[in-house]
Amino acid sequence: MRKVLVIGGTGAQGVPVVKALATGSEYAVRVITRNTQSKEAQTLAHLPRVTVFQGNPYDELTLRQALMGIDCVFVNTNGFAIGEKAEIYWGIRLYELAREFRLQHFIYAGLEYGSKLGGFDPKYRCGHLDGKGKVIDYLSAQPTSPMAWSALTSCMYIEALAEFLRPFPHPDDPSTFVFAAPLGAGKCPLIFLEDYGAYARWMLDNPAQSNGLNLHVATEDIGWEELATVFSEVTGQKAIYHDLGLDEYFQRGVLDPDAKVGHSTDPNDSTLQTYRENFTGFWNTWKDELSHRDYALLDRILPGRVKTVKQWMELTGYSGKPAPVLKDYRDRAQ
Numbered sequence: 001m002r003k004v005l006v007i008g009g010t011g012a013q014g015v016p017v018v019k020a021l022a023t024g025s026e027y028a029v030r031v032i033t034r035n036t037q038s039k040e041a042q043t044l045a046h047l048p049r050v051t052v053f054q055g056n057p058y059d060e061l062t063l064r065q066a067l068m069g070i071d072c073v074f075v076n077t078n079g080f081a082i083g084e085k086a087e088i089y090w091g092i093r094l095y096e097l098a099r100e101f102r103l104q105h106f107i108y109a110g111l112e113y114g115s116k117l118g119g120f121d122p123k124y125r126c127g128h129l130d131g132k133g134k135v136i137d138y139l140s141a142q143p144t145s146p147m148a149w150s151a152l153t154s155c156m157y158i159e160a161l162a163e164f165l166r167p168f169p170h171p172d173d174p175s176t177f178v179f180a181a182p183l184g185a186g187k188c189p190l191i192f193l194e195d196y197g198a199y200a201r202w203m204l205d206n207p208a209q210s211n212g213l214n215l216h217v218a219t220e221d222i223g224w225e226e227l228a229t230v231f232s233e234v235t236g237q238k239a240i241y242h243d244l245g246l247d248e249y250f251q252r253g254v255l256d257p258d259a260k261v262g263h264s265t266d267p268n269d270s271t272l273q274t275y276r277e278n279f280t281g282f283w284n285t286w287k288d289e290l291s292h293r294d295y296a297l298l299d300r301i302l303p304g305r306v307k308t309v310k311q312w313m314e315l316t317g318y319s320g321k322p323a324p325v326l327k328d329y330r331d332r333a334q
């Protein structure tokens, strides 16, 4: 049985990874968390062969203790908590520690390097995407032996359609749902988190195929016009797409545009972007369709994957009602 350390395991992205690894008896999982008593940590601790380990993952001594006896590591650093600069540092440092501890496999939860894909045009600069993208570039320069490495590059969670991306009632006709986003006619990828967990598991199960691979995963690339149409087909509710300008998007107050991205770091750090800066680059990256996924490859890896947003809506009984997704949002609302 291989022992896997999961960083970020209590989060929206980490939980399905831990659950996928806890299925069968091939893996024992150690989840590092700042609070082993949280609801999320306790739920995981009740899964077979899953233990929770108290500590801050952005601390070298804690990581050294957590890495004892570990064979593989899944790393999802939290750029929204620590900011881009620290995210780059810890991604690289974790790779180095994994090598020092002679691990077999390092799996990095990545995101698209929007700036690079957009030729470093500043309109695409988004720290929470770019930081992870830079770490993947670093990983790509590393050998695939003696330790395997893989990057699992994702995108917005499909579950965010009930939170960050949820539709709102039309002000003049409350029976109509409005899906509003600054996307123009762009198609944007969304990933079903349960499938995300299955891809992480596949990487560990199949190192011969996943070693040295940057796998870009999504359920489907979908335009918001189509999203509204599909929602109507599934729920019978009227829905429209409202293409927002970025100024209108930030005025709507979903995010505090002037707050710094990096809630657990020094807000005076001049390298930190504001939410306005960060999410301008974010939405421009998707609107201009800078990134691509190989869906034929994803079908081969996970033949039973959820293949469309419509299928996901039907499977989960999606109704457009709000439902919490991110642990950070829940924690900060308390």
Ligand SMILES: NC(=O)c1ccc[n+]([C@@H]2O[C@H](COP(=O)([O-])OP(=O)(O)OC[C@H]3O[C@@H](n4cnc5c(N)ncnc54)[C@H](OP(=O)(O)O)[C@@H]3O)[C@@H](O)[C@H]2O)c1
Residues within 6 Å of the ligand: 007, 008, 009, 010, 011, 012, 013, 014, 032, 033, 034, 035, 038, 041, 056, 057, 058, 076, 077, 078, 079, 080, 081, 082, 111, 128, 154, 155, 156, 157, 160, 264, 325, 326, 327, 328, 329
């Ligand atoms: N939202 C999306 O659609 C999306 C999509 C792809 C990638 N991502 C990326 O995923 C990362 C966030 O993970 P998530 O989506 O799973 O978020 P989440 O549900 O909000 O979970 C946050 C995770 O980060 C840990 N954490 C929070 N604040 C921390 C701090 N100050 N110090 C140390 N650990 C802290 C939490 O662990 P504790 O148990 O210690 O609280 C928890 O595991 C971000 O880098 C984001 O860019 C997000």
